[in-house]
Amino acid sequence: MAENILDRFKEVTKETVIDTSRKVRVGIIGTGWIAEAHMNSYLKQPDVEVVAGADLVEGKAEAFFAGYDVDVKCYRSHREMLDDESLQLDAVSICTYNRTHAECAIYALNKGISVLIEKPMCVTLEEAIEIRKAEKASGKVVSIGFQPRFDENMKMIKKIVESGVLGKIYYIQTGGGRRRGIPTPFGTTFIEDRTAGIGALGDIGCYSLDMVLNAIGYPKPLTVSGYKSNFFGTRPDYCDYAAKGKPEYAQKFQVDDFAAAFVRLEGDIILDFRIAWAMNMDTPGDTIILGTEAGLRIPSTECWNGSVGGAMKLYHEVCGQQTETEIPIIKTKEDPFDLKVRSFLDAVKNGTEAPVPTSQIIYNQAILDGIFKSAEAGREIEIQIPEC
Numbered sequence: 001m002a003e004n005i006l007d008r009f010k011e012v013t014k015e016t017v018i019d020t021s022r023k024v025r026v027g028i029i030g031t032g033w034i035a036e037a038h039m040n041s042y043l044k045q046p047d048v049e050v051v052a053g054a055d056l057v058e059g060k061a062e063a064f065f066a067g068y069d070v071d072v073k074c075y076r077s078h079r080e081m082l083d084d085e086s087l088q089l090d091a092v093s094i095c096t097y098n099r100t101h102a103e104c105a106i107y108a109l110n111k112g113i114s115v116l117i118e119k120p121m122c123v124t125l126e127e128a129i130e131i132r133k134a135e136k137a138s139g140k141v142v143s144i145g146f147q148p149r150f151d152e153n154m155k156m157i158k159k160i161v162e163s164g165v166l167g168k169i170y171y172i173q174t175g176g177g178r179r180r181g182i183p184t185p186f187g188t189t190f191i192e193d194r195t196a197g198i199g200a201l202g203d204i205g206c207y208s209l210d211m212v213l214n215a216i217g218y219p220k221p222l223t224v225s226g227y228k229s230n231f232f233g234t235r236p237d238y239c240d241y242a243a244k245g246k247p248e249y250a251q252k253f254q255v256d257d258f259a260a261a262f263v264r265l266e267g268d269i270i271l272d273f274r275i276a277w278a279m280n281m282d283t284p285g286d287t288i289i290l291g292t293e294a295g296l297r298i299p300s301t302e303c304w305n306g307s308v309g310g311a312m313k314l315y316h317e318v319c320g321q322q323t324e325t326e327i328p329i330i331k332t333k334e335d336p337f338d339l340k341v342r343s344f345l346d347a348v349k350n351g352t353e354a355p356v357p358t359s360q361i362i363y364n365q366a367i368l369d370g371i372f373k374s375a376e377a378g379r380e381i382e383i384q385i386p387e388c
């Protein structure tokens with residue numbers, strides 16, 4: 001009840017609110033693996049119609065939509081689709097590989113169309129800045145596809161931090177890893193520079209960063225000392241390539257499969273980060289948040305996907321006694337992916353702030369970019385984010 005009353009007073013922050021007497025008209029750019037999850041979520045929404053789709057590969061969009069009972073116009077590129085004004089698109093899902101996120105988002109925003117960009121936001125900080133500028137100039141909604149945020153256990157991390165029970169937070173260890181888990185589900189778009197640009201960093205590193213940065217209010221990153229390597233993806237005998245009979249994937253592997261960093265954040269907070277698509281270890285460790293009054297341990301998952309891997313534990317004192325309080329796993333009723341899509345649509349319809357805003361994710365991208373650049377330079381670097 002209280003929530004409904006508050007909703008009525010939600011600030012309308014975007015320039016335009018769409019005509020809510022008709023369905024929201026949506027297009028999907030890139031009809032690969034993740035597009036299916038977007039399509040399935042849109043089909044569950046009563047106030048949405050998917051009217052268009054585009055893919056660079058000839059016939060791919062047509063084949064994708066043939067599996068659904070929908071009337072969708074197909075195009076060979078994002079430009080072709082977005083140039084077709086007869087579609088009257090309100091929003092698009094950008095489900096392309098990382099390298100084309102920025103190009104597609106900026107083109108859509110310049111046409112006055114809101115965008116839901118799959119994670120990572122893009123590849124470089126420079127691209128993220130250009131997306132922010134296009135977003136501001138258009139007054140449209142840009143949200144980034146971090147569905148783990150909508151999981152109740154993730155929300156609990158934020159609630160714990162915001163309750164103040166941890167005291168002043170000064171150190172965070174985060175990241176995750178897979179013993180063997182380089183994603184090559186339908187080919188090599190995750191491992192080639194031309195398509196992915198960044199590897200484990202962009203695929204799962206961004207999730208680890210969002211888990212903790214969202215909880216502590218996304219402080220600005222200041223400096224980073226980063227490292228990256230590619231010892232596994234470049235081996236022709238890597239287990240997954242061997243299983244698929246594709247040793248040639250090793251030649252195509254041009255991104256990171258491991259990265260680590262030491263990041264200084266505003267507010268005198270240290271972030272100790274590591275991420276792996278492959279390593280000779282089961283996990284690089286749980287996420288821990290150390291505060292002056294308590295510490296929080298967030299168990300990792302075996303195959304890191306950005307979620308809470310088990311009951312969290314709070315280490316604190318009660319009347320001078322060292323105590324541990326377990327926070328059991330909460331079952332999330334609704335699929336977090338559906339919630340990420342729904343919350344984006346609500347922002348588009350109501351003209352309100354994006355649920356996963358670029359004002360935050362630009363810091364996530366700045367850290368990924370900083371790790372990459374610091375690793376290339378072989379030294380600590382300052383993270384400089386111009387006003388945008």
Ligand SMILES: NC(=O)c1ccc[n+]([C@@H]2O[C@H](COP(=O)([O-])OP(=O)(O)OC[C@H]3O[C@@H](n4cnc5c(N)ncnc54)[C@H](O)[C@@H]3O)[C@@H](O)[C@H]2O)c1
Pocket residue numbers: 029030031032033034035054055056057060076077078079095096097098100104118119120145147186189190202203
């Ligand atoms: N949120 C999640 O859980 C999740 C899971 C998997 C992937 N992803 C993200 O989704 C994105 C796509 O991943 P995927 O596995 O679907 O990749 P994919 O390679 O299977 O599909 C990408 C498709 O985009 C098309 N494409 C690229 N540029 C285009 C353009 N300019 N216009 C039209 N089509 C274009 C490609 O031809 C390809 O078919 C990646 O950024 C990835 O990180 C998110």
